[in-house]
Each structure stands twice: as structure tokens, then as C-alpha cells.
Amino acid sequence: MAGPGPAGESKYFCNSSVMLELTGRRGCDTTGVNENGLSYFEDYRLGATYECGSVSVDQASIVAFGKEFDPQPFHVDPVAAASGPFGGLIASGWHTAALVMRLLVENYLSAESSLGSAGLDELRWPHPVRPGDTLRVRGTVVESRRSLSKPDRGIVKTAVEAVNQEGQTVMRATAINFMLVRPDPGT
């Protein structure tokens, strides 16, 4: 049995025959496609690397995130952090992950077909993120297969990497995402 319908704001909702008639083969308003041209499961090519943009992080946002979610001294207190294990304030790894996610949502995941994530394997923060850093994010498709139990979707595994302005990797992980396959124009 097919799973639930696709995610998407109503203007991108593309699982109805009315929409298919109105907008043609893709069945969708193409404004839902991200800048990498990724819309449905089939678009994520095994082995392809997609650049997902960059984000800068400042001390105020590091401290604000830390105070809300991860109030360890080296995330929230610049004075204590200076004599702490990192020799200064660093971003919570969860803050880094959240910033990376924002870029993936904007440049990699598709509002038309993303059905969420099962999780991630081997999430690592090999180098600290410090105030003023600019992180560049990219994703490489390392596995791609149709679901056996739910034929409307596929599973895409993505090696996600974030590097700072000096080329140091600050985060890496393998993300597991579910994505709708492209609707059959004949249905």
C-alpha cells in the first residue's frame, strides 16, 4: 500500500490529478525545485555532489543557541570558554547541525518530495566552529534505492559535509532521507 501523500505547501502539492492536468508532466509548480534542480527521488544521482551554499555564524547566535539548548560553558560564556578545553567560545554541535540543515532544506531537499529523515549515521564534529566562521555545505549521494514496501518513494543516503573558510571539516554525517518518486504522468 502506498504511503501518505507528499509534503509540500499547498501551492506545491502535486499528488492530485487536477494539478497534473493543470501543470503538465511534472505535475508541480516548478518554483518548488531547488537551485540544484532536485525535485524527485530520481533526480538525486548516485555519486553526484551538490553544493548547498554557505552560512556565517557570529558570537551572539552561538551564545543564544547555547543558552537555549546546550548551556555548557564553552558555548555560552566567552570568559570561561577562554580558559576551557577549546581556548575560546565554540558553537554547539547541534547549532552547527541546524545551520547545515537550513542549507540542505534550501538547496538540496525538495519541498515537493521530501518525506523527512530516518536519521543520520556517523555524525561527527571533527573541528570546532568559532565566531566569525563561514561554513560551506555540500552533499554527495552515496546510496539511492526504491522502497520495497512503499513504491511511491525512494531512500537517498547523503554524505553531508560542512567545511569552514580554511577548508577544515567542521561536520560530517550520512543522512538518510525518504523522497517521493516522480509521479507517473499517465496516472
Place this chain on the structure above:
Amino acid sequence: MAGPGPAGESKYFCNSSVMLELTGRRGCDTTGVNENGLSYFEDYRLGATYECGSVSVDQASIVAFGKEFDPQPFHVDPVAAASGPFGGLIASGWHTAALVMRLLVENYLSAESSLGSAGLDELRWPHPVRPGDTLRVRGTVVESRRSLSKPDRGIVKTAVEAVNQEGQTVMRATAINFMLVRPDPGT
């Protein structure tokens, strides 16, 4: 060569001989110990499970986090989410992780000895978190060993689990943390 000094707000900073003299064997103000009595590497007993409290999540905070970091329709738009893959609004997995982290910082990690995390393995969100859910968090020590290269610390691996009010697991992962060993009172 020993690594950098311990993390900690200045009042908990316990790597100085002055502090050792002032406060005795522990070398610390014991207000730095969390409610589970976990202060240094040695306190994390292999196989022990520590309850880490609970947190409730409402729609406003789900949408706010989603808009900032994970603006997929099912995290930010209740109307679109209702016809989306989860049949309603759900929290970003990163929001869930951040809420879990807060409880770990307050009830499991030690301000005296936490040296941060290398990352996590097998991070999973097996069940969605919805507005109104209350998540209970616990951590079980699944591996504990002294560092070979840095004798001032140990590595603790923790099976972290968050369950909702109905007992459904909403997040699990194996976290990898570095923690200072208890200072030798003779040094």
C-alpha cells in the same frame, strides 16, 4: 602530554592547586555536580542508566525552530502539514535533538569535566514529535575507557533515548563524549 584544562564556569574551575587546597579532595565546588551525581569520567558506570528529566514541546516552539533552521512545510505550516506525510505538524529532528541535549547538559554531562563530543552514531527519529508531546530522556553508559593518548581524560559512549508520554521512542543515538578523569588529590 596532557590536554587542555577542564571546561567549567570560573567558580567550578578545578584544575588549580589553590582550588584543591581550598575545597579538598574533589578540588571543586560540588554545586558543579549534576543531580545524578556525575562529575568525572569515573562516575559514569558502564551499564548504568541515568534518568535525565523531561521536556514538553508546543506548536509555537516547533514552528519557531523550523522557521529558523528547518523550514520544511511539515515543520512550519500547520495547514500544509495537515495534508502532508505526517498528517500534521511535527518537530524538526534537530529541534528534538537540541531539547534532548538541554536535558543531558542539566542532568548527565558535568560542567566540571565535559570536554565536548566527537559526535553521535546511529541518530534516529523513529516516531514524530508533535505539539503537546512531553519527552523523557535517559542515558545508558555503553562504553567507557581511558584515553590512550591523553591520560587526563576518558571516552564515554552513551545510548541516549527520548520517549514520549505514550512510551514511544522519538529519538535514539549513541553519543561519544570526552570527560576529564578525577584529579589526583596528591598532585
